[in-house]
């Protein structure tokens with residue numbers, strides 16, 4: 001496995017992989033867990049060359065404390081990536097990624113005015129800037145993203161369409177702990193008590209999935225919000241039942257066949273997101 005910390009090193013490493021290889025790319029912010037590794041394994045099965053980026057992108061954080069406390073452990077990440085057969089790791093620093101203050105601005109319309117976009121101003125522009133730059137450098141055939149960040153996936157697909165990029169986006173299912181908590185790098189920041197409580201989040205989402213015959217969307221949303229508010233030490237940021245394509249809240253089940261219930265909730269000091277198809 002080749003570790004590259006500069007764009008030049010990355011370009012040189014890519015040149016050693018033969019002419020026009022089929023490249024699978026997994027962008028990450030490190031602190032890798034089984035969710036990331038499942039993406040890399042899938043990329044390994046489906047491509048000739050696998051590239052992973054490990055970069056905590058400061059411009060997608062709208063909260064300075066979240067950025068400062070974001071877990072980082074490059075040595076461990078490298079060991080894990082080597083074990084799952086990654087060929088090239090790109091781990092730049094901020095000066096390499098942003099030699100000058102980035103000025104690109106993207107417009108994703110109503111995709112970015114709801115949920116994460118509403119609560120984290122500037123977040124998706126920051127994601128789009130870094131992902132576009134990474135795509136330009138790696139030139140992947142296929143890039144792999146987890147469905148846990150459901151809205152991010154929609155934004156990336158929109159970016160690819162807007163910029164006419166020749167990369168296929170593959171959505172991979174959320175990987176969960178044994179007790180069904182969605183895997184996230186932020187889970188390591190949960191206190192022991194909060195970690196015990198955290199699986200209740202997905203339990204409520206699952207209950208919602210099972211109650212679509214009983215409730216129409218608005219009462220189901222109200223029911224879920226009440227359940228989330230009952231979890232100790234939590235602060236619900238949003239719960240929405242949305243059209244999986246447009247991400248707009250739905251009024252009737254018949255509005256669209258593909259629906260997702262999405263939640264963002266603070267548990268102690270940690271903000272968690274999760275979703276379920278319903």
Ligand code: PAF
Nearest residue numbers: 027028029057127130149
């Ligand atoms: O999902 C993430 O980890 C990040 O948002 C990404 C796609 C690596 C961009 O920094």
